[in-house]
Amino acid sequence: MTSTAPTDAEVPVEVYRGPARRRFSINPRQSGIYVAFGLIVVLFTILTDGALLQPQNISNIIVQNSYVLILAIGMILIIIAGHIDLSAGSVVALTGAICAVLTVNMGVPWPLAVLITLVAGGVIGAWQGYWVAYFGIPAFIVTLAGMLVFRALTLTVLGNQGIGPFPDQIRTLSNGFVDGVLGNVGLGPLGGADLLTLLVGVLVVAGIAFTQWRSRQGRIGYGQTVDPFPVFVARIVAAALVVLAVVVQLARFKNLPWVLVLLALLVLGYSLLANRAVFGRRIYAVGGNLQAATLSGVKVKSVTFWIFVNMGVLAALAGVIFAGRLNQAGPTAGNAFELDAIAAAFIGGAAVQGGVGKVVGAITGGLIMAVINNGMSLIGAPSERVMLVKGLVLLAAVAYDVWTKRRSGAR
Secondary structure, three states, X not given: OOOOOOOOOOOOOOOOOOOOEOOOOOOHXXXXXXXXXXXXXXXXXXXXXXXXXXXXXXXXXXXXXXXXXXXXXXXXXXXXXXXXXXXXXXXXXXXXXXXXXXXXXXXXXXXXXXXXXXXXXXXXXXXXXXXXXXXXXXXXXXXXXXXXXXXXXXXXXXXXOOEOOOOHHHHHXXXXXXXXXXXXXXXXXXXXXXHHHHHHHHHHHHHHHHHHHHHHHHHHHOOOOEOOHXXXXXXXXXXXXXXXHHHHHHHHHOOOEHHHHHHHHHXXXXXHHHHOOHHHHHHHHHHHOHHHHHHOOOOHHHHHHHXXXXXXXXXXXXXXXXXXXXXXXXXXXOOOHHHHHHHHHHHOOOOOOOOOOOHHXXXXXXXXXXXXXXXXXXXXXXXXXXXXXHHHHHHHHHHHHHHHHHHHHHO
């Protein structure tokens, strides 16, 4: 009987030909939010005759919305895991009240008072995380109850009255600016600008370029698809121009707001956590497919518990920032903050079912809400019209997410 087995010469050999390049294309689900943000900025710049992009106004947008952006960082992780937190605004109010009682009424040094406040936020998050993760109550119910309980505790702690003023250091963290230790430098028609702020902007651009280059090289090393080099360079240049434009305007007004420095550190740290750390991968796994994550050995209960602890700590930080900005802790602080944070996460690309979302996307979503608020205020729009536009933007963002999913499923 004759053997029909192929000889070595007949066996096809797969040869690695390097990374696959692809033509320029835009992922509508990932890039749509940034395109929308740019269009909204251009629209309100035109409607306000350029007032939106004035140096002082850009600084105001960042400072006045910093607490929502901090909450959005914690909220995006919870939404990625498939949960929700309706109590964030009440936790902001309660922790701000705790910080006020410690610093104003009891005379506790401000660093210790802030640390105790953050620990209190972590305890609040642990309380809610226990009921969600280990007792099995849906997060919607637990945090809805928490919204009422913590608001009541806020009224109890404050005695239904405001407490202030706060120490200068806390107010500086909320409203202050980095000292211009290197002096100013001339920018021609733009006038003078803080040199330290400009150097920080250059370092940020260099950091973006370096991390994107390393990511590209890593993909090439694994033979994955990458953009053509000119497209890669164009995207880096576009990001650099946006960053430098904002930094120059901030440098022209005063310097970097301290709260912006804090936000930058939080965004960097949590982006690394979500994209590089094992814990971040587990959050995506839990939200993407709970059963698969459980069968793969992911400790689902532990992951759920700790994301609520994290949310409590960030809500406490936002509470300190907000109370310091107002220079008073009041019983109505934090009203609807959780809704703004949830809206920022969904507008920034988070999926309703969980498993999808980015920290940078949540920050972008929060900035979209901030620009809408600020821009409509500059043109003198009434509050009901602002709420109408924000609601329609949120609905459009979620509808867009559902549409892109159906489209990809059809393909």
